[in-house]
Amino acid sequence: MPSSRESPGAAVTLADVPGPVPEPGPAGPPPTEKPPAAQRVLPLRRPGRWLAAAVVLVLVAQIVHGLVTNPFYQWDRFAYWFLRPAVLDGLLVTLEVTFLSAVLGLLGGVLLALARLSPSPVLRTVSWFYLWLFRSVPLIVVLLFLYNFSALYQTVSLGIPFGPAFFTFDENRLATDMAVAVVGLSLHEAAYASEVVRGGILSVDQGQHEAAAALGLPKRYQFLRIVLPQALRSFVPNYVNQLIGLIKATSLVFYVSLLDLFGAAQSMSSTYPGDIVPLLLVATVWYLILTSVVSVVQFYVERRSSRGALRTLPPTPWQRLRTGAAELRVRARRETAS
Template sequence: MTPTETGTEVTTAAGRPPASSVVKVVPVRRYGQWITTVVLLAGAALVVRSLVTNPRFQWDIAFGYFFNEQVLDGLVTTIWLTVVAMLAGITMGVVMAVGRRSDNPVVSGAAALYIGFFRGTPLLVQLIFWFNLAALYPVLSIGIPSGPTFAFGSANVLITPTVAAILGLGLNEGAYMSEIVRAGLQSVDPGQTQAAQALGLRRGQVFRRIVFPQAMRVIIPPTGNETIAMLKTTSLVSVIAIPEILFQVQAIYSRTYQVIPLLITVSLWYLILTTVLTIGQVYLERRFRRGDLRTPQRSFRAVFLGRREPGRMEQR
C-alpha cells in the first residue's frame, strides 16, 4: 500500500499508521521491588535455616509440652479471662461513650474523668492496685453515707486475685472501648437521627435501631484488634498469681529450667488463638457490611495480606 499524506499525519490506504510509526511500549522495570524481594527471601531463608538447624530451640520439648495438662489449664483460664474482660470493657465503653455525648455536664465530665484516669495510668499498676485494695479499704460496704449500711464485707475476701484481674482488665479496656464506640457513633450522619426523630421515634429507639447498627461497621475492626490485644495482655495477671498460660509455663520451667522451649510453646498457643480471632473478625466485618455497596468485598486471603481486589463488590 502507498502511504497517503494528510496534513502532518502519515497513514496507509486502510487508515492505519505505517509500522515504522507505531510507538513501542516499554514496561517499567521495578528494580527496587526486585531488590526488596530478593533481600526478604534471603532473610526468610536464613531465619528458617536457623530455626531448623539450631538445636538450642529444642523443638521436641516445645511440642512435647504443647498438650500438657497444666498448660491447657492455663490456656482455658486465658480464654475465659479474655472473654469476661472484653465483655466488661465493651459494656463500660458503650456506657461511657453515651455519657460523653450527654448534654448533662456532670455526666459528660464523669465519663471524661473515667476515661482520662484509666487511659492515663499503666495497666500493670492498676492490677496491683486492685489486688492490694484491702490495704486502703479493709472493709467494703454499700449504704447511705452517714446512714444505714445495707451490706458489707472484708476486702480480702471480696477482692480475690480473679476479681482484681477482671476489675483491672475490664475497667482499663472500657476506657479504650469508649473512644472506639464514640468514634463509631460520630461516623453516623446526623441526618439519620433527624429523620428518625421526624418519624416519631424516641431517643432510645433512635440509638438502638438507627445509630448503633450503622456505627457497628466502624466499631467492629478496632474492637477485633482490642480483643487480640486483650488476649495477650492477660499475661500481665501472672504478677498477681492468676494461673493463666504464662503463669503455668513459668511454674513448669522454674522446675525443669527448660525456659526457651516452654516460651516457644506459649508463643505458639498465642499465635494460634490470635489467628482464630483474626478469622472471626474478618467474617464479623463482612456480616455488618452487608448491603454496603461502597465497600468492596474481599476474600479472607486478601484481607489477611492487606491486598485490594478492585472490581469485586459486595452483593446485597
C-alpha cells in the same frame, strides 16, 4: 436554444455533470477487510519489584532456617510442653479472663461513651474523669492496687453516704485472684473501649440522627436500629485491635497470683530451668493462635457489617483460592494453545 435558468423540478442526468463518466464495474459483493491479527498484551516489566521480592524471600528463608536448625530452641522440648495439662489449664484461664473482661469492658465502654455524649454535664464530667484516670495509670499498677485492696478496705458496703449501710461484703472473700484479674482488666478496658465506641458513633452522619429524630423514633430504637449498624463499620476494626491487646495484657495477671498461660509457662520454667526457651515459645505460639482466630472472626464480622456500604463484598480466603486456581488454569490453557 437552452434557457439559462432551469426550472426547480428539472432532473439532472450524467450528461449534465462535467468531467469523464465512470464506467460501471462488474456486479458482485463489496470487498471485505481482513480482521487485524490478535495480539497478546504483555504486562509491563518491573525489575525493581522482582528484585525486592527476591530479597524478602531470601531473608524469610534465612529466618526460617535459623529457627529450624538452631538447637538452642529445643523443638523437641517445645513439642513435649505444647499440650501438657499445666499449659492447657493456663490457656483456659487466659480464655476465661479474656472473655469476661472483654464483655464487661465493652458494656462499661458503651455506658461511658453514652455518658460522654450525654447533654448532662455531670455525666460528661464523671466519664471524662474516669477516662483520664484509667488511661493514665498503667495496668500493672491497677492490678497490684486491687490485689492489695483488702489492706485498705476490709469490708465494702452499699448504703447512704454518711448514713446506714444496706449491704456489707467481706472484701477478703470477694477479692479472689480471678475476681481481681477480671475487675482490673475490665476497668482498664472500659476506658479504651469507650473511646472506640464514641468514635464509631461520631462517624455516623449527623443527618442520620436528624432523620431518625424527625420520624419520631424513640432514642433506644434510633441507637439500636440506625446508629449502631452504621457505627459498626468503624467500630469493629478498632475494637478488635483493642481485644487483641487485651489477650496479650492477660499475661500481667501472673503478678496477682493467677496462673494463666504466661503464668503457667513461667512457673514451669522455674521448675525446669533448662526449658525456659521452649516454654516461652509454647506461650508465644498459643498467643499467635488466639490472635489469629480473633483476626479471622474480625474479617467475617467486617464483611457482614459492610453489606449495603460496598458494591462488592471482599472475597473470602476460600473464594480467593478458587479464583487464583481458575486464573492459573486459564493461563495454562493459553500457554498450551500458543
